[in-house]
Amino acid sequence: MQKLHTQAEWIERAARVLPAAGFGNFDPGTIITRGEGSRVWDADGREFVDYLIGSGPMLLGHGHAxxxxxxxxxxxxxxxxxxxxxxxxxxxxxxxxxxxxxxxxxxxxxxxxxxxxxxxxxxxxxxxxxxxxxxxxxxxxxxxxxxxxxxxxxxxxxxxxxxxxxxxxxxxxxxxxxxxxxxxxxxxxxxxxxxxxxxxxxxxxxxxxxxxxxxxxxxxxxxxxxxxxxxxxxxxxxxxxxxxxxxxxxxxxxxxxxxxxxxxxxxxxxxxxxxxxxxxxxxxxxxxxxxxxxxxxxxxxxxxxxxxxxxxxxxRRPGQYDRLRALGQTLMDMQSAALSREGIAHQICGDPTLFDIYFTAQSVLDYRSAKHDTPTMGAVWNSKLREGGVFKSPSKLYPSLALTDEDLGITQMAIDAAAVAVAGI
Ligand SMILES: Cc1ncc(COP(=O)(O)O)c(C=O)c1O
Known part of the structure; x- marks a missing residue:
């Protein structure tokens, strides 16, 4: 039987042959070995709801039939x-x-x-x-x-x-x-x-x-x-x-x-x-x-x-973009509700098809005003989401059309926990 390598082993192997231990795109501490529908799995078998979707291309989800x-x-x-x-x-x-x-x-x-x-x-x-x-x-x-x-x-x-x-x-x-x-x-x-x-x-x-x-x-x-x-x-x-x-x-x-x-x-x-x-x-x-x-x-x-x-x-099939926007809006609302409940200054920035949070009450119009964001809050937010089974880029969240109600449920729990963690900073 083929030996399964742990994530730690893959990271070590990567560090030997890849500068900065990776492809340059993303956190080299995560090795993805599989994607299906709305989910990805890391080399240790941990399952995540995927909001990175290959940095955008997999709008239909992984492995659309x-x-x-x-x-x-x-x-x-x-x-x-x-x-x-x-x-x-x-x-x-x-x-x-x-x-x-x-x-x-x-x-x-x-x-x-x-x-x-x-x-x-x-x-x-x-x-x-x-x-x-x-x-x-x-x-x-x-x-x-x-x-x-x-x-x-x-x-x-x-x-x-x-x-x-x-x-x-x-x-x-x-x-x-x-x-x-x-x-x-x-x-x-x-x-x-x-x-x-x-x-x-x-x-x-x-x-x-x-x-x-x-x-x-x-x-x-x-x-x-x-x-x-x-x-x-x-x-x-x-x-x-x-x-x-x-x-x-x-x-x-x-x-x-x-x-x-x-x-x-x-x-x-x-x-x-x-x-x-x-x-x-x-x-x-x-x-x-x-x-x-x-x-x-x-x-x-x-x-x-x-x-x-x-x-x-x-x-092109009817309703796809309406559904994508509705999914994105649901996720935006979830985040906003959880952060507001914890009294955290924030804004959800972007479009329902692509967005993320700036941890600031000030409006973000350009690169410099985005600097009002509090990066430590973002780091805690992202790491808590990951702990809760949500995979995303540090600065973007892409909804996909593969998302299910179960995915949204997992995401809701991760968001609630992340909001509590950020409030505790
Ligand atoms: C707006 C924009 N332009 C260009 C690129 C570069 O595309 P690629 O990574 O395929 O070279 C990206 C990738 O994320 C992008 O978001």
Whole structure:
């Protein structure tokens, strides 16, 4: 019989072959060995209700029967081709049908890669170099995206501060940083700098919602100053609504990026825009000088494409988004009730499809005001939830459509215990 390794053994093995004992994503002290439906199990067999859901892609839950069936049908017909394939073309059609900004898409393997190309595409299309990014906004791991993502010291706006070693100053020089939800700051930068190619924004920045009118205001400013608007919809796409945040908020960007859900749990993401902008990927249309060279081994991978297509088909069925929002709202209300009962200052921030708590009474509008949060409370909250069988990211909670009443019951108990623990700090 195969020997089962304990979590401690896996952690030790990981520490030998992986820097910082992990993949860089998440607490290396947890080794997940299985996921099914709304639950995951660690290497010691502990079971959790999963609110991490693979950092977003597993909106239907782990191992959804129809997605597995679609993948199993594809596997014997080929796992990857590099060449154009029918499944990838079908996925492109489904995305173009769903997402207002996308007349055409180009596939890549990760969200960060999609964001990198979105920035390059904006530069190619406008012939300008500077990118305006919001402090605290997350757009993957490119040099540009690593600017003022999680700065530990507060730099004067609009100076960009790299969050990673190994990034040349020349990249920072091409970036302008503004506070989220501050249209006046954005307009001042657009007036001062005539060489801005694009504004890149998360329509829900981490869990901080755009203030009413902010996204509409960005759209109007971009039109006024002839700057492209990029929405990073890697996380919001097919989550806030089938057509993403742009459908939910009624603001259509020039370029958008998608990932996570569209790959159904496999490596696939996309950058999309109007055919006119996307023409930069087509040398025959724009010529060598204007051409944006782009290729990738796994681009349009057929296994990812069928998983994404089936996930999207399930999401199109009536009532799915209503149910997702209702589940999220129930969880938000549970948290709020438990924390209020214990007299803990807090706010539940985000959208019912993706949210978490800031332990502060002050309103959170941007990266700096989010700093009013009390991290020790968050740490106790998260660790108590984990003890109570709830698995989540330290700063986000993703509901999934696989959640059951039993899951909500377990979560309720964990939340009540966590609220008592936080009150006792
Ligand atoms: C808004 C946003 N952009 C980009 C990314 C990067 O995507 P990936 O991890 O697939 O590279 C993420 C991932 O969480 C994200 O949330």
């Amino acid at each position: 129809e997605v597995i069936e679609a993948v199993l049908q594809q596997l014997p017909n080929g796992m990857t081709f590099f060449a154009n394939n029918d499944k990838g073309i079908e996925l492109a059609e489904a995305i173009v049908e769903a997402v207002p900004a996308c007349q055409q898409v180009r596939f890549v393997a990760s969200g960060g890669e999609a964001d990198m190309y979105a920035i390059r595409l904006a530069r190619a299309h406008t012939g300008k170099n500077k990118i305006l990014k919001f402090e605290g906004g997350y757009h993957g791991m490119s040099a540009e995206a690593q600017m003022s993502l999680a700065p530990s010291r507060m730099q004067n706006f609009p100076t960009a501060l790299p969050d990673s070693a190994g990034i040349p100053q020349s990249v920072a020089d091409e970036m302008l940083i503004a506070p989220y939800n501050d249209l006046a700051a954005v307009e001042a930068l657009l007036i001062e700098h005539s060489d801005i190619a694009a504004i890149i924004a998360e329509p829900l920045q981490r869990i901080i919602p755009a203030a009413p009118g902010f996204l509409q205001g960005l759209r109007a400013l971009c039109d006024k100053y002839h700057v492209l608007l990029i929405f990073d919809e890697i996380v919001t796409g097919f989550r806030l609504a089938y057509g993403g945040a742009q459908e939910r908020y009624g603001v259509v960007p020039d370029i958008c990026t998608l990932g996570k859900i569209i790959g159904g749990g496999f490596a696939l993401a996309a950058v999309g825009a109007t055919a006119d902008i996307m023409a930069h990927f087509d040398k025959s249309r724009v010529g060598a000088e204007q051409w944006l060279m782009q290729l990738g081994t796994l681009s349009g991978n057929p296994v990812a494409a069928v998983a994404g297509l089936k996930t999207m088909e399930v999401l």
